[in-house]
Amino acid sequence: MYSIGIITASDKGSRGEREDLSGKAIAEVMAELGEVKRYVIVPDEREALSQAMIEMADDLKIDLILTTGGTGLGPRDVTPEATLAVIDRQVPGIPEVMRAKSLEKTSRAMLSRAVAGMRGRTLIINLPGSPKGVRECLEVILPALDHGLAIMKGEAGECARS
Ligand SMILES: Nc1ncnc2c1ncn2[C@@H]1O[C@H](COP(=O)(O)OP(=O)(O)OP(=O)(O)O)[C@@H](O)[C@H]1O
Numbered sequence: 308m309y310s311i312g313i314i315t316a317s318d319k320g321s322r323g324e325r326e327d328l329s330g331k332a333i334a335e336v337m338a339e340l341g342e343v344k345r346y347v348i349v350p351d352e353r354e355a356l357s358q359a360m361i362e363m364a365d366d367l368k369i370d371l372i373l374t375t376g377g378t379g380l381g382p383r384d385v386t387p388e389a390t391l392a393v394i395d396r397q398v399p400g401i402p403e404v405m406r407a408k409s410l411e412k413t414s415r416a417m418l419s420r421a422v423a424g425m426r427g428r429t430l431i432i433n434l435p436g437s438p439k440g441v442r443e444c445l446e447v448i449l450p451a452l453d454h455g456l457a458i459m460k461g462e463a464g465e466c467a468r469s
């Protein structure tokens with residue numbers, strides 16, 4: 308079981324004006340892979356988002372941080388920038404496959420600027436804002452996440468498949 312952090316980037320959510328169904332969707336889908344150690348709703352502000360990621364990675368040593376929202380083209384959509392500011396290395400295959408698979412469902416998938424990367428031994432992945440988008444993207448990446456996290460934590464020796 309891995310420790311999981313959820314960050315919902317939402318102006319409305321942070322003001323209590325909309326129930327955060329996307330954060331809930333993440334917790335529900337991820338229950339099979341780990342335990343949610345921290346869950347925050349943050350306004351769409353780069354500094355606040357980066358700080359939440361740093362706290363979860365450095366202080367709480369969380370294995371996997373999943374963000375939802377703020378990946379689009381809106382003027383306040385800054386989750387990818389907040390993520391790029393705190394990661395050491397990108398894992399481009401994760402957003403690549405999320406966009407590719409999601410494009411089969413909606414052409415708007417190309418509008419998500421989501422990134423993924425590592426800060427030390429914490430993997431950070433951006434998901435889109437809608438609960439539907441969250442579920443569709445997690446479905447695509449879940450099969451490889453367990454292995455990726457095990458390798459990152461030094462718990463799996465090799466990638467060979469039988
Ligand atoms: N955390 C969330 N919980 C439930 N629904 C959401 C959430 N985030 C987004 N959605 C849904 O996706 C739609 C588009 O999301 P978008 O991020 O553009 O919303 P917004 O209202 O402009 O922004 P914000 O959530 O930052 O205030 C929303 O209108 C809502 O239906």
Ligand SMILES: Nc1nc2c(c(=O)[nH]1)N[C@H]1C(S)=C(S)[C@@H](COP(=O)(O)O)O[C@H]1N2
Pocket residue numbers: 375376377378379380384409412413415416417418419420434435436437439440441443444
């Ligand atoms: N799988 C999937 N990806 C998706 C979507 C979706 O419904 N399903 N919505 C798209 C839309 S409409 C937008 S605008 C972008 C960015 O969303 P965000 O700004 O809420 O992060 O994600 C895209 N990615």
